[in-house]
Amino acid sequence: MNVQPAGHVVETKLEATALHVWLGERHALKGANISVTAGKTVSLIGAAGSGKTALLRAFNRLHDLNPQARLQGSVKIDGAEILGRGIDVAALRRRVSMIFNAPSVLPTSLFDNVAFGLRAKGIRDRVLIAEKVERALRRVLLWEIASPILDRPPDRLTTEQLQRMCLARALALDPDVLLLDDPTASLDPLAAMAFEEMLVPLRRDHTVLVATNNLEQAARLSDSTCYLASGEIIESGETPLVFSRPADARTEDFLAGRTS
Amino acid sequence: MGTVTSAPLDTFRPRDAIVTALAYASGAATAAAFVALATAVVALGWADLRYAFSGPVQLGTGLTYSLLVVAVALPVTMAIGIPAAACASEPIVGTQIRVALLASLRWSLGLPPVVIGVAAFFVAMTFVRSAGIGAGIAALIVLNLSNATARFAQAYASVPAAAREAAAAAGASPVLIFFSIVQRRAVWAVSAATLTIAAQMIGETSAVLAASGARSAQAPLPLQIWQYASDAGMAPSEASSCIVLVLSVAACLSLARVCRGRHRSSMAS
Numbered sequence: 001m002n003v004q005p006a007g008h009v010v011e012t013k014l015e016a017t018a019l020h021v022w023l024g025e026r027h028a029l030k031g032a033n034i035s036v037t038a039g040k041t042v043s044l045i046g047a048a049g050s051g052k053t054a055l056l057r058a059f060n061r062l063h064d065l066n067p068q069a070r071l072q073g074s075v076k077i078d079g080a081e082i083l084g085r086g087i088d089v090a091a092l093r094r095r096v097s098m099i100f101n102a103p104s105v106l107p108t109s110l111f112d113n114v115a116f117g118l119r120a121k122g123i124r125d126r127v128l129i130a131e132k133v134e135r136a137l138r139r140v141l142l143w144e145i146a147s148p149i150l151d152r153p154p155d156r157l158t159t160e161q162l163q164r165m166c167l168a169r170a171l172a173l174d175p176d177v178l179l180l181d182d183p184t185a186s187l188d189p190l191a192a193m194a195f196e197e198m199l200v201p202l203r204r205d206h207t208v209l210v211a212t213n214n215l216e217q218a219a220r221l222s223d224s225t226c227y228l229a230s231g232e233i234i235e236s237g238e239t240p241l242v243f244s245r246p247a248d249a250r251t252e253d254f255l256a257g258r259t260s
Numbered sequence: 261m262g263t264v265t266s267a268p269l270d271t272f273r274p275r276d277a278i279v280t281a282l283a284y285a286s287g288a289a290t291a292a293a294f295v296a297l298a299t300a301v302v303a304l305g306w307a308d309l310r311y312a313f314s315g316p317v318q319l320g321t322g323l324t325y326s327l328l329v330v331a332v333a334l335p336v337t338m339a340i341g342i343p344a345a346a347c348a349s350e351p352i353v354g355t356q357i358r359v360a361l362l363a364s365l366r367w368s369l370g371l372p373p374v375v376i377g378v379a380a381f382f383v384a385m386t387f388v389r390s391a392g393i394g395a396g397i398a399a400l401i402v403l404n405l406s407n408a409t410a411r412f413a414q415a416y417a418s419v420p421a422a423a424r425e426a427a428a429a430a431g432a433s434p435v436l437i438f439f440s441i442v443q444r445r446a447v448w449a450v451s452a453a454t455l456t457i458a459a460q461m462i463g464e465t466s467a468v469l470a471a472s473g474a475r476s477a478q479a480p481l482p483l484q485i486w487q488y489a490s491d492a493g494m495a496p497s498e499a500s501s502c503i504v505l506v507l508s509v510a511a512c513l514s515l516a517r518v519c520r521g522r523h524r525s526s527m528a529s
Contacts, residue, residue, distance in 0.1 A: 062429060065421070067358070093429055093430070093431045098429040100426065100429075104425065116430050117432070120433065120436055121431060169426075
């Protein structure tokens with residue numbers, strides 16, 4: 001990981017250049033170029049299988065878990081290349097946290113679920129861990145519900161609350177970047193709206209890249225939007241522009257619900 | 261009134277009836293053969309069961325030795341099999357040799373265990389220079405290693421990828437993911453695998469030793485069936501041994517089944 005000099009402002013947080021991802025025989029991402037400015041929220045929209053998740057997973061090297069996955073190209077965070085050997089991948093993932101389309105509950109208590117990343121980082125100070133866990137749970141508006149049942153498995157929580165807990169696990173690490181892979185996919189519309197509202201204040205403190213199938217959510221949440229189809233980035237730009245005056249006919253067709 | 265409506269499905273009915281009848285007949289014959297065999301073994305061996313434990317046959321001693329052999333061989337098999345299974349099921353732990361390991365597992369699982377076991381038994385005898393307990397333990401480990409590795413790998417593979425990904429996304433190292441997530445979630449599946457392996461150790465070793473013809477063994481090895489294989493007059497004793505053997509295996513497999521049930525419920529929750 002590179003260390004920026006004090007006072008140096010990094011404008012571009014995430015950058016992928018000519019990025020190809022193969023998942024087995026499938027060419028999931030075809031030469032993607034994308035740049036995400038620090039502190040901004042970018043939505044990735046597109047049909048299922050368009051490469052949204054493949055792109056997200058490249059930014060925290062989660063493709064490493066899939067022996068069938070192969071990447072080619074360049075991915076940089078704060079200007080430092082993260083693909084290739086010699087990278088502390090665990091440290092990278094603490095900086096670039098991710099939550100998934102369904103809550104991923106670890107087989108342990110609610111407290112330990114949230115503290116998992118902190119302990120993985122090597123933090124042993126119980127007071128510090130407890131402070132960070134409480135802060136993270138408060139940020140996702142779950143502290144009131146969670147505090148009486150911290151030492152129990154989180155099986156009493158609703159799906160939306162579990163997804164908040166997963167977000168708290170990510171936030172406990174104070175990450176620079178949040179990757180959200182369709183985080184409301186498993187939630188009903190009301191729960192999805194509540195989760196989305198909880199995300200709004202978090203955008204101020206993090207660079208957020210959210211893959212979503214919910215176009216309204218993309219329009220509400222993001223500063224910029226990127227449309228992908230068949231593994232290619234078709235169009236990207238400021239969200240109001242992409243939604244109101246798309247430059248590419250394929251984007252227009254997708255937004256209008258037409259098959260091109 | 262002379263109008264024939266041909267339903268295409270009707271043309272299949274005679275064939276379906278034949279296939280169904282054959283399936284029923286085969287099923288019934290297999291079940292009958294199994295029941296007949298079990299009845300014969302029980303009828304033959306039941307009277308000798310008490311005698312077998314108390315008399316000169318010393319089935320009790322054989323069982324004690326069986327447990328001793330399994331008690332030594334099982335932990336060793338687990339100590340080798342579990343890391344090998346981690347290598348096979350967790351790509352980030354053993355990427356480099358994973359392909360070779362999976363290939364060798366596939367090949368070894370294709371061989372009849374008794375072939376591996378007999379070969380291992382004789383190789384062990386060569387080095388240990390006796391048909392005693394050491395050779396038995398060595399044979400038992402080699403006989404069950406590939407099977408045990410495959411079963412443990414299957415147990416770890418049953419843990420959803422989402423759990424590994426969640427832990428990895430929180431910055432956990434591959435080793436931490438394996439020990440704190442995969443092992444914990446697979447604990448019941450690993451227990452089931454261990455009990456199944458124990459059952460196989462008890463069950464298959466007798467076949468190996470019988471096939472190896474080690475009838476002059478000084479120390480009694482699992483259930484000692486092979487010692488009486490050539491003596492028709494000892495059939496009741498063999499049958500009583502078989503009852504004990506089957507009951508031991510059934511006990512292990514029943515416990516394994518309970519563990520698998522617990523694993524399934526823990527995965528579902």
